[in-house]
Amino acid sequence: AQKITQTQPGMFVQEKEAVTLDCTYDTSDPSYGLFWYKQPSSGEMIFLIYQGSYDQQNATEGRYSLNFQKARKSANLVISASQLGDSAMYFCAMREGRGGSYIPTFGRGTSLIVHP
Amino acid sequence: DAGVIQSPRHEVTEMGQEVTLRCKPISGHDYLFWYRQTMMRGLELLIYFNNNVPIDDSGMPEDRFSAKMPNASFSTLKIQPSEPRDSAVYFCASSLGVVRTNEKLFFGSGTQLSVL
Numbered sequence: 001a002q003k004i005t006q007t008q009p010g011m012f013v014q015e016k017e018a019v020t021l022d023c024t025y026d027t028s029d030p031s032y033g034l035f036w037y038k039q040p041s042s043g044e045m046i047f048l049i050y051q052g053s054y055d056q057q058n059a060t061e062g063r064y065s066l067n068f069q070k071a072r073k074s075a076n077l078v079i080s081a082s083q084l085g086d087s088a089m090y091f092c093a094m095r096e097g098r099g100g101s102y103i104p105t106f107g108r109g110t111s112l113i114v115h116p
Numbered sequence: 117d118a119g120v121i122q123s124p125r126h127e128v129t130e131m132g133q134e135v136t137l138r139c140k141p142i143s144g145h146d147y148l149f150w151y152r153q154t155m156m157r158g159l160e161l162l163i164y165f166n167n168n169v170p171i172d173d174s175g176m177p178e179d180r181f182s183a184k185m186p187n188a189s190f191s192t193l194k195i196q197p198s199e200p201r202d203s204a205v206y207f208c209a210s211s212l213g214v215v216r217t218n219e220k221l222f223f224g225s226g227t228q229l230s231v232l
Contacts, residue, residue, distance in 0.1 A: 033217030033218050043225060047221070050220070093159075095218075098172075101171075101214040102219065103161070104221055106151075106161075108158030
């Protein structure tokens with residue numbers, strides 16, 4: 001079964017508008033971490049934001065925020081005021097316990113295209 | 117630090133040939149991960165090492181795949197013999213540890229492998 005599900009293979013947004021990228025996860029571990037990474041066309045993977053399972057508040061990093069709904073097991077990424085440079089693949093990832101270690105697994109990604 | 121360094125950046129080979137991908141993790145990082153990225157399956161964890169020791173290779177698809185880490189600053193992923201379905205981007209990543217949920221992964225630039 002998929003541990004991380006990203007249901008949107010592709011998203012389009014107008015420049016300066018906000019966009020939400022969906023991510024749901026599956027774990028029975030009470031302690032876990034959720035991450036979002038950005039992969040531009042150049043190929044590198046760039047860390048964007050982190051949310052811990054015990055964090056009471058949603059994580060924010062500049063224009064990025066994570067809408068964390070623990071009961072629904074969702075960790076959606078919200079990008080405010082989209083820029084052309086935000087066009088990229090976005091991956092949701094989770095570190096959950098595996099024999100005492102927290103090993104990262106990734107979703108299949110969402111391709112975001114920002115239109116001028 | 118220069119970050120995680122992978123080589124080659126691109127590799128084109130013919131079916132049946134041996135392919136060796138190389139990785140230098142960030143100095144001081146105890147964990148090294150090999151991932152494979154394809155359109156169909158996203159980012160899959162192939163194997164990871166702790167202090168040069170392979171911990172979990174359950175993601176290695178077949179016996180044709182092997183990985184080694186002879187020292188703390190070097191790892192290889194070898195495919196022998198290669199097949200067209202091995203064509204993918206292979207990422208190496210490292211992290212300080214895995215005992216906390218917030219450990220970030222630092223990725224290399226990836227190796228784009230094409231097997232003809």
